[in-house]
Amino acid sequence: xxxxxxxxxxxxxxxxxxxxxxxxxxxxxxxxxxxxxxxxxxxxxxxxxxxxxxxxxxxxxxxxxxxxxxxxxxxxxxxxxxxxxxxxxxxxxxxxxxxxxxxxxxxxxxxxxxxxxxxxxxxxxxxxxxxxxxxxxxxxxxxxxxxxxxxxxxxxxxxxxxxxxxxxxxxxxxxxxxxxxxxxxxxxxxxxxxxxxxxxxxxxxxxxxxxxxxxxxxxxxxxxxxxxxxxxxxxxxxxxxxxxxxxxxxxxxxxxxxxxxxxxxxxxxxxxxxxxxxxxxxxxxxxxxxxxxxxxxxxxxxxxxxxxxxxxxxxxxxxxxxxxxxxxxxxxxxxxxxxxxxxxxxxxxxxxxxxxxxxxxxxxxxxxxxxxxxxxxxxxxxxxxxxxxxxxxxxxxxxxxxxxxxxxxxxxxxxxxxxxx
Ligand SMILES: Cc1cc2nc3c(=O)[nH]c(=O)nc-3n(C[C@H](O)[C@H](O)[C@H](O)COP(=O)(O)OP(=O)(O)OC[C@H]3O[C@@H](n4cnc5c(N)ncnc54)[C@H](O)[C@@H]3O)c2cc1C
Numbered sequence: 001x002x003x004x005x006x007x008x009x010x011x012x013x014x015x016x017x018x019x020x021x022x023x024x025x026x027x028x029x030x031x032x033x034x035x036x037x038x039x040x041x042x043x044x045x046x047x048x049x050x051x052x053x054x055x056x057x058x059x060x061x062x063x064x065x066x067x068x069x070x071x072x073x074x075x076x077x078x079x080x081x082x083x084x085x086x087x088x089x090x091x092x093x094x095x096x097x098x099x100x101x102x103x104x105x106x107x108x109x110x111x112x113x114x115x116x117x118x119x120x121x122x123x124x125x126x127x128x129x130x131x132x133x134x135x136x137x138x139x140x141x142x143x144x145x146x147x148x149x150x151x152x153x154x155x156x157x158x159x160x161x162x163x164x165x166x167x168x169x170x171x172x173x174x175x176x177x178x179x180x181x182x183x184x185x186x187x188x189x190x191x192x193x194x195x196x197x198x199x200x201x202x203x204x205x206x207x208x209x210x211x212x213x214x215x216x217x218x219x220x221x222x223x224x225x226x227x228x229x230x231x232x233x234x235x236x237x238x239x240x241x242x243x244x245x246x247x248x249x250x251x252x253x254x255x256x257x258x259x260x261x262x263x264x265x266x267x268x269x270x271x272x273x274x275x276x277x278x279x280x281x282x283x284x285x286x287x288x289x290x291x292x293x294x295x296x297x298x299x300x301x302x303x304x305x306x307x308x309x310x311x312x313x314x315x316x317x318x319x320x321x322x323x324x325x326x327x328x329x330x331x332x333x334x335x336x337x338x339x340x341x342x343x344x345x346x347x348x349x350x351x352x353x354x355x356x357x358x359x360x361x362x363x364x365x366x367x368x369x370x371x372x373x374x375x376x377x378x379x380x381x382x383x384x385x386x387x388x389x390x391x392x393x394x395x396x397x398x399x400x401x402x403x404x405x406x407x408x409x410x411x412x413x414x415x416x417x418x419x420x421x
Contacts, residue, residue, distance in 0.1 A: 031059050032347035034061070035125050038063075042317030042333065044064075046337075051099040060101065064092065080200070080201030132284075133316040145255045180272070181217075192361070200363070204237070216245065217251075303379040304342030305342070322335065357378070370408055
């Protein structure tokens with residue numbers, strides 16, 4: 001009886017093994033291998049979801065140089081004094097504990113024929129599917145007089161962490177009545193309301209600490225995200241403090257001199273105390289190295305975020321050219337879940353659900369004065385296409401604005417848990 005029972009179990013197990021016999025993947029490896037480059041809003045989410053939902057069926061490696069990820073989202077609230085820097089930092093420990101092989105290094109090369117990623121520290125990491133979510137880099141020569149070697153004198157603070165801290169330190173050191181300048185970026189760029197939330201939070205800080213200080217914004221665009229809401233808020237909370245110089249007034253004709261700390265707008269030279277340069281952007285360099293970009297961004301198929309150039313390479317978040325979604329953390333996280341599902345389906349036969357995407361971007365204008373814009377999207381053959389959207393209205397009550405801010409707090413807690421576990 002015992003022997004029969006043992007035999008039964010044995011033969012059943014053998015049959016199950018035969019049925020589930022995995023495909024043999026690259027270089028004879030039995031388990032499929034997914035490599036994710038970039039542990040931010042897109043990459044950390046994709047790595048976590050693939051590892052969690054495949055329950056050990058897929059080897060997942062995440063390549064990310066930094067040991068702590070400092071979110072850009074809410075970094076403006078840190079500038080405004082509403083959040084501390086520690087509120088923005090997240091480690092990769094829980095991802096590692098939950099089965100993601102976290103490698104702290106830079107990806108410096110992609111061999112699409114051999115299907116390997118090479119690392120700055122040496123060594124090659126093989127993949128069956130490669131997901132790139134490297135965020136943004138800056139377009140060389142976008143602002144005359146500025147390049148990355150000037151980022152300490154004139155910070156961009158458009159990647160999280162030390163740059164954000166530097167900008168805050170410079171704001172705190174401004175003389176009373178000094179001038180804070182911002183050079184805003186052309187479209188498309190990371191976080192459409194980001195520069196204008198930053199102006200609001202800088203004004204919030206200066207109003208309390210340096211009330212006679214001025215803010216100049218040179219903008220190459222005639223209009224910007226949530227413009228009416230921001231302008232209403234600036235007039236209400238920071239009257240006379242902010243001078244926004246749009247395209248019509250020469251806002252796009254800008255050069256800077258980091259050594260002299262001057263900004264020249266449409267021929268007029270101004271001495272400034274702090275200068276925040278947010279240059280034109282492009283996909284993080286590794287996407288270009290992998291050969292999946294066309295111009296500044298990486299075109300992708302909306303149904304699964306695979307690139308147009310290579311069906312085994314996917315690009316998420318800011319680096320992708322996907323259609324109607326803004327370049328935001330919410331969007332990258334949403335795209336990552338669609339991609340993770342598609343990658344699991346391709347590698348293990350797991351059920352693939354139709355792609356659906358959503359986004360909301362909240363901005364804080366003054367303490368408890370929050371506004372938002374958002375939409376839902378679907379995949380079409382051409383792009384991620386907007387289905388419907390919403391935006392806060394001007395003239396809303398203080399209670400509604402406070403509730404909107406509180407909603408953003410909930411979103412921040414939710415998305416960071418969704419990324420890092
Ligand atoms: C001031 C500001 C405010 C913002 N506010 C909001 C907001 O309120 N809501 C919102 O949704 N979004 C907001 N965003 C936008 C949001 O931060 C980005 O859209 C989002 O982080 C994009 O995710 P990503 O995965 O594409 O890139 P990231 O999150 O930037 O992640 C990229 C990661 O890739 C790594 N990396 C790059 N190159 C390599 C390489 N070669 N090898 C290995 N790793 C590499 C980087 O170290 C980085 O960790 C804001 C942005 C800014 C600047």
